[in-house]
Every structure is written in structure tokens, then in C-alpha cells.
Amino acid sequence: xxxxxxxxxxxxxxxxxxxxxxxxxxxxxxxxxxxxxxxxxxxxxxxxxxxxxxxxxxxxxxxxxxxxxxxxxxxxxxxxxxxxxxxxxxxxxxxxxxxxxxxxxxxxxxxxxxxxxxxxxxxxxxxxxxxxxxxxxxxxxx
Numbered sequence: 001x002x003x004x005x006x007x008x009x010x011x012x013x014x015x016x017x018x019x020x021x022x023x024x025x026x027x028x029x030x031x032x033x034x035x036x037x038x039x040x041x042x043x044x045x046x047x048x049x050x051x052x053x054x055x056x057x058x059x060x061x062x063x064x065x066x067x068x069x070x071x072x073x074x075x076x077x078x079x080x081x082x083x084x085x086x087x088x089x090x091x092x093x094x095x096x097x098x099x100x101x102x103x104x105x106x107x108x109x110x111x112x113x114x115x116x117x118x119x120x121x122x123x124x125x126x127x128x129x130x131x132x133x134x135x136x137x138x139x140x141x142x
Contacts, residue, residue: 003137006058009051010130010137016051017123020044024120031116038112042102045119048126049099052092055133059083071096083136084129091125094118 023041024031031037049071056074057067063081068074072093078084084092098118 003140006055006133006137009055010133013048013051013126013130016044016048017126020048020119021123024116024123028113028116032112038115041119042115045095045115045122046099046102048122049095052126052129053096059133059136071099084132088125088128088132092122092129095122095125 020041023037023044026034026037031041053068053071053074056078059081060066060068060074060077065077065081068077075084075089075092075096079086079089095118098115102115
């Protein structure tokens, strides 16, 4: 994946984070009353995780590593490559798990309160992730 394509995906994630932040700025109670906002938030969240995993996979392939077996592994494999700290990778791995629960509709039982909390906590973590990816793109041409 070219540097330009990575940066394009970074911009897409930024836009999705901004939109998700607007949805999650509602109070917990108001969020839970608005199914349209819940569904839009879930979709934004899903896309954020998928775009990040795509970036992660391409970075790993560029470094001669194998394709990760899961979204979660795409984050943890970036630790050894010096792209993400262990703490940040572990925090982002939680979002991969929640993405799978949302998409595959298992073990969720419409627990939107849990989604609200995890999604809200993930916004600053993904902003930190984007800083790390941006730093990585600056080093590509060195």
C-alpha cells in the first residue's frame, strides 16, 4: 500500500471518528433512546476498526510479515514492528473484539450501554493510533 493510500485511509478514519464523537456526545440516556444514532454509531465504529486493520495489514506485509489472522492480531503484530506500543495495541484489540460482536451479532444481547462506553473510550485511542500511523508514513521515505 502506498503512503498516499495509507494517508487516505487515515483521513477516512478521522472523519468517522469526528462523526462518532458527535453521536456519542449525547448523554448515555439520550443515546439509548435513538436507534438511528445507535445504528449509525455502530457502523462508524465498524468502519474505523476495519480501515485500521487494513492499514495494519498493509504495513505488516510491507515489512515482510504474514497477513494477520484477525483484526485483533493486526494491532498486536504492530508492537514488534515498533509502530504501536503494547498498551495502545491492547486497548485497540478490545475494539476489534467489539466489532466482531456487532457484525456477527453474537454474545451482544443488544447491550448498547456497553457499546456506548467502549466506543466513547476508543475515540482518543484511535486518535493516538492515527498519530502513530502518520509518524510511520513520515519514516517510509527516509
